[in-house]
Amino acid sequence: MLKKVTKFSLIFIIFSFSFGVVIVSDDDVIGSIVVKKISGWQYFATDQLARLADGSRDFDPLAMKETITFLGAKITFSIDNPFILIDGRAYNMGVPTRLEGEGLMVPLIGFFECFAMATSRQMTISSDTIRLKTLAKNVGDLRGLLAQRRAAAVRSVYKAQPIPEKPEKEEIRKPIKPGKSKVIVIDPGHGGKDPGAIGPSGVKEKDITLSIARRLKKILEKRGYTVILTRNGDVFVPLARRTEMANKVGASMFISIHCNASRKKDSHGVQVFYLSPARTDDARAAAALENKALLLEDNPVVKDLSELAYIMTDMVQSEYQRESSLLAYLLEQKLSRETGFEARGPEGAGFYVLYGAFMPAVLVETAFITNPNEEKKLKTSSYQEKIAKAIADGVEEFMKNIERTR
Secondary structure (H helix, E strand, O other): OOOOOOOOOOOOOOOOOEEEEEEEEOOEEEEEEEEEEEOOEEEEEHHHHHHHHOOOEEEEOOOOEEEEEEOOEEEEEEOOOOEEEEOOEEEEOOOOOEEEOOEEEEEHHHHHHHHHHHOOEEEEEOOOEEEEEEOOOOHHHHHHHHHHHHHHHHHHHHOOOOOOOOOOOOOOOOOOOOOOOOEEEEEEOOEOOEOOOEOOOOOEHHHHHHHHHHHHHHHHHHOOOEEEEOOOOOOOOOHHHHHHHHHHOOOOEEEEEEEEOOOOOOOOOEEEEEEOOOOOHHHHHHHHHHHHHHHHOOOOOOOOOHHHHHHHHHHOOOOOHHHHHHHHHHHHHHHHHHHOOOEOOOEEEOOHHHOOOOOOEEEEEEEEOOOHHHHHHHOOHHHHHHHHHHHHHHHHHHHHHHHHHO
16 A cells, blocks of 8 residues: 655655556645556556545446546446546547456546546646646536637647648649548658658658558548548648648548658567657657658748647647547557557657647558668558558548447
């Protein structure tokens, strides 16, 4: 058992892969929980949540569901499900609950982000503390506040460049007929004067991403989707313009396709990101690499990359973040199974190409182009087809999950 903590306590758990986190609600310390890493994700047991708030707890063995009252909210978890019910409304934690020796385990960040959104609170997290602060009297007030912040953030970004820079060569697109089918925007990363990362054999990221995107477009169109590519040739498209295209056509989803890169030649695996402040060095490094394309723009809307972190502070609880995290999880699992590449674990990071997308949006790092073995596979038609099929399968599973909760 942990000893009683104060606001300024720092808790260190000696046993491996576990540590303590203090929970603060409106400046009052309500207790602490022990967090354990499982498959790279931070989890904690639901019995700790019940003890924290001294609330009621009920387990339904037939439905395999557990309901807990925490800080006045009724929360229902089900085993192996990323979705939870908070006061009767469904929220997505990004990764599923797990049944372990300690009992039902819940993802730390995913749960508290959902709880904050559902109960009109702001959540901030550091290495040893999670703070919850009440923002509004009801969820409607909070949604209005978030909408205002989002609109203000968008205006602040675009005021420096009211008319986005045109690509080196405009793509010709057929007009979209509203309601005909789900519209998905696929973004082949880089292009034109921006080659992206370059592999040991000289292959360029921009060529790999375009080839995968074209294959993905064909597969999705056969399955009844309307698909738009942000570029269909070797042209340079400013980052802000890519999500602007998705917003204009009212896309259901935005997927940006890339190849990862690292100074370490043995770095490997597939990873999918969604927009959120980065919590690991690897995520920050990946975002910094992809955001370098801003430096190639003649009139970048963000002239200093540090501005992005400031702008994103108002986007942490965006209504699309939970859906984006679920999409990231599903795509990564499908990619890993289809290609055999290791799943590195979906993460949030500050990818500028995802900013401003008013729909679920993710950035797919298909593999490490700087790894000779993965580069060799990335260049082959068979692997590009596998990657495209895996992404398409993930899209369909995501659509089914979302439709069940709306």
